[in-house]
Amino acid sequence: MTLALATLLLAGCSSPAEPPVADAPSVVQVPADAPTISEAVDLVAEGGMVLVSPGTYEEEVTIDKAGVTLRGLDRNETVIDGGGTRAFGVFASADGVRIENLTVHSTLFYGVLVTGMHDENGPLAHGGPGYTELDPSEFPPVERFSIDHVTAYNNGLYGIYAFNARHGQIVDSYASGSADSGFYVGQCEECDILVARNVAERNAIGFENANASDSVTIAGNRFAGNRVGMTLVSNYQEAFTPQRENLVVGNLIAGNENGESPAHALGAFGIGLALNGGQRNTVLSNRIEGNPTAGVLLSNAEDIPSLANEFRLNQLSANGLDAADISASRAPSEGNCFADNTASTSSPAELVSTTCPAEGATSGGGTLPELTVPRGLSFLDIPPPPAQPQLADLESAPDRLPDALPAVAADEYPLPAVDLLADRAAVT
Amino acid sequence: MSELRRRDLLRGLATAGLGAAAGAAGGWGVAQLTDVDPDPPAAAGIEPVDPHGRHQAGIVRPGTPQPHGLLAVLDLAGTPDRTSLVRLTRDLGERISALTGAASGDAVAAAQSEAGLFDGAGDLTVTVGLGPRLVSAIDPSLPGSEDLPEFASDAGLALERRGGDLLLAGYGSDPNATASAVTWLAASIAGARIRWSQRLFRGPSQGTITRNPLGFHDGVIVPRTETELNEHVWLPEGPLAGGAVCVIRRLRLDTSRFHGASRTEQEAVIGRRRADGAPLSGGGQRDEVDLLAKTPEGEYLTPARSHARAAHPSFTGSNLMLRRGYSFDDGTLPDGTRDAGLMFVCFQRELRTFVQTQHRLDETDDLMGFTTATASGTFLILPGFSRNRPLGAALS
Numbered sequence A: 001m002t003l004a005l006a007t008l009l010l011a012g013c014s015s016p017a018e019p020p021v022a023d024a025p026s027v028v029q030v031p032a033d034a035p036t037i038s039e040a041v042d043l044v045a046e047g048g049m050v051l052v053s054p055g056t057y058e059e060e061v062t063i064d065k066a067g068v069t070l071r072g073l074d075r076n077e078t079v080i081d082g083g084g085t086r087a088f089g090v091f092a093s094a095d096g097v098r099i100e101n102l103t104v105h106s107t108l109f110y111g112v113l114v115t116g117m118h119d120e121n122g123p124l125a126h127g128g129p130g131y132t133e134l135d136p137s138e139f140p141p142v143e144r145f146s147i148d149h150v151t152a153y154n155n156g157l158y159g160i161y162a163f164n165a166r167h168g169q170i171v172d173s174y175a176s177g178s179a180d181s182g183f184y185v186g187q188c189e190e191c192d193i194l195v196a197r198n199v200a201e202r203n204a205i206g207f208e209n210a211n212a213s214d215s216v217t218i219a220g221n222r223f224a225g226n227r228v229g230m231t232l233v234s235n236y237q238e239a240f241t242p243q244r245e246n247l248v249v250g251n252l253i254a255g256n257e258n259g260e261s262p263a264h265a266l267g268a269f270g271i272g273l274a275l276n277g278g279q280r281n282t283v284l285s286n287r288i289e290g291n292p293t294a295g296v297l298l299s300n301a302e303d304i305p306s307l308a309n310e311f312r313l314n315q316l317s318a319n320g321l322d323a324a325d326i327s328a329s330r331a332p333s334e335g336n337c338f339a340d341n342t343a344s345t346s347s348p349a350e351l352v353s354t355t356c357p358a359e360g361a362t363s364g365g366g367t368l369p370e371l372t373v374p375r376g377l378s379f380l381d382i383p384p385p386p387a388q389p390q391l392a393d394l395e396s397a398p399d400r401l402p403d404a405l406p407a408v409a410a411d412e413y414p415l416p417a418v419d420l421l422a423d424r425a426a427v428t
Numbered sequence B: 001m002s003e004l005r006r007r008d009l010l011r012g013l014a015t016a017g018l019g020a021a022a023g024a025a026g027g028w029g030v031a032q033l034t035d036v037d038p039d040p041p042a043a044a045g046i047e048p049v050d051p052h053g054r055h056q057a058g059i060v061r062p063g064t065p066q067p068h069g070l071l072a073v074l075d076l077a078g079t080p081d082r083t084s085l086v087r088l089t090r091d092l093g094e095r096i097s098a099l100t101g102a103a104s105g106d107a108v109a110a111a112q113s114e115a116g117l118f119d120g121a122g123d124l125t126v127t128v129g130l131g132p133r134l135v136s137a138i139d140p141s142l143p144g145s146e147d148l149p150e151f152a153s154d155a156g157l158a159l160e161r162r163g164g165d166l167l168l169a170g171y172g173s174d175p176n177a178t179a180s181a182v183t184w185l186a187a188s189i190a191g192a193r194i195r196w197s198q199r200l201f202r203g204p205s206q207g208t209i210t211r212n213p214l215g216f217h218d219g220v221i222v223p224r225t226e227t228e229l230n231e232h233v234w235l236p237e238g239p240l241a242g243g244a245v246c247v248i249r250r251l252r253l254d255t256s257r258f259h260g261a262s263r264t265e266q267e268a269v270i271g272r273r274r275a276d277g278a279p280l281s282g283g284g285q286r287d288e289v290d291l292l293a294k295t296p297e298g299e300y301l302t303p304a305r306s307h308a309r310a311a312h313p314s315f316t317g318s319n320l321m322l323r324r325g326y327s328f329d330d331g332t333l334p335d336g337t338r339d340a341g342l343m344f345v346c347f348q349r350e351l352r353t354f355v356q357t358q359h360r361l362d363e364t365d366d367l368m369g370f371t372t373a374t375a376s377g378t379f380l381i382l383p384g385f386s387r388n389r390p391l392g393a394a395l396s
């Protein structure tokens, strides 16, 4: 047994360095052709497909081979289980990878992770920032990725995570029970990333963007029943501050006051959409309701102000405050504006009547309603999600992922109804 | 250097001074100059510190800060132009060289005798800094020309305890000799007036690490290696390369309230363990705090409002400052307040490092609830000097 394992490890280590084997199979079935997903990834040809039968897989899967599609044959029954001990479920570091139709749960850090920040030992994104900045130019971003119909629950940091990656999408997926955020997109410029039609619930934060800028579209998602629905933040711990120029359109961001979730580590609760040093984002046609602290919350990230964000045609109602700006005087917000929203309450009071464009108007110093914040539950103890819909076509090999995503027209994602994607949600 | 060799060295210097002076001034002068005891007591383990080098002494040299200090903040009459400022710093540098034994024998003996260093310099160092008023008058684009902003924690800080033109920071193993040396230097500067000064002390240290007035290990996470110091502390280029931007804050600490809290509460305020200084997130004394580690329930292991989290440079995109704090204790004020705490002293390349960190502490650090700022200032630490390169030559 020991011997077999050693051989296997050797084979695993040497394969990436070898030239592609001409007759490597373009489709590998698990467990029929390979007993584990990792072995299947080693076997499959570049650009090939790994099909995984229903079953529980206790492994960390690294995809460092370009163009590979990893697809479960049953989204709800093909399960990668982190056992509360393994760091991640699936980690893709190669270009053009698709991860589809499977479930990952109970990892210590990441359910599914796509990132160019890694060394030979695995992803570098966790473990603390240290005192010397990592030079992003030493870590080229992963180009082209797709995460489609993936369920990620009860993961210690993030459910589905794209960091230092570009030209990709996270769509029709589901995340709950994350002690940080369900979905996370971070550290990229000219990202060209679409986050659409996903459900995030029972997370500390539903969706978080830190320093992912220009051409990130967050559309038609259900971010409801978390502690915080979604955030756009500038974060000095990662490259490319400030966060800027996302389109947030047609999302339901509601009822983010759910104590059946891990705690937000800084105690945040009851917040719909928070912008923390976010700049020049467009927030359009979202339904932001029933968040008892604030529907929209603006603040500074250290000395980075929230600047020139535009809020248009949003349905803001029944929030503690529909909008609040608590920016500190060291970095007051500036030029944020509100047009054609339903918002009625805000702090400072004149905030929601700042019409667009609002050049030069500075703001801050708002105060928030005091809430009792429920204690967090262990990420391993959050109830599993309801069954999720399957990818339509499980047989066909997909096309090569495009170099750039097709443009999203804002009117593809009109103001959503309260029951947006409610059929996939446990918290309604 | 062994004690014996150091004593020989001092004796040699003193004797050389004696000889030269005897030749020059005759018997009366000899009596004056032999004021310095050629074989001082209580010098065990005390090594002289070279005042000359690429950087001034008293920052990373000696590697273990001396146990005593006197920090003096001075004001100058009027605004010296470039030429007079260069002369002022040059003279100051020469006097420091003489005081600390790095000059001709008779100059050393004269200076030590005049300054009251009757047992010699021991491990005395004196560090010189210039306040923003002087620096900006010469060139407002120089590092050090910018003053500190007003911090939330400055409420109640008296005007005469803010800023200042000149910093003289003396450190040594002999508290009185150190104070005498700084006082003598201050008195030698024409038109200068001591605005405030503070005696400092520090417990037994291992390198930069010592227990602070709260009883916790301090000076743990600081730049130490040449590479780290070059990256985070020393001004990298231009005439002032090798200098640094210094901030001093006299922070009165409510130690009675802090000591009244339970150990667990105290550790949550600091973010490290009281017994050995190890991070609450795990590891040993010298290990860094883990800012991401959480309990399964989602709470940070390095608590959200702990000082170690609040001060961590990664949040503000700052360099890692070199902290070299001392304790002070001026007894009890008439209203019963204990006027004691931490003289926070830090060095960095950019003022921003301190400023953004202090703003963040004011917003997110529970330690600030135990802290009252009672003096504050920033000073440009001039690059090091030598016999051939006078202190402040960079300004000419």
Ligand code: HEM
Pocket (backbone or CB within 6 Å): B212, B214, B216, B217, B218, B219, B220, B221, B222, B249, B251, B270, B272, B288, B289, B307, B308, B311, B312, B313, B321, B323, B342, B344, B354, B357, B358, B361, B367, B371
């Ligand atoms: C109120 C008085 C203060 C006390 C008692 C204090 C004490 C401490 C202690 C015990 C530590 C942990 C051990 C270490 O790394 O040295 C620490 C770390 C630190 N302190 Fe302070 N401190 C005080 C004020 C300040 C101020 C005013 C600043 C800067 C604005 C500051 C900046 C730092 C930094 C940068 C660290 C290292 C954080 C890290 O990277 O782990 N401290 N301090």
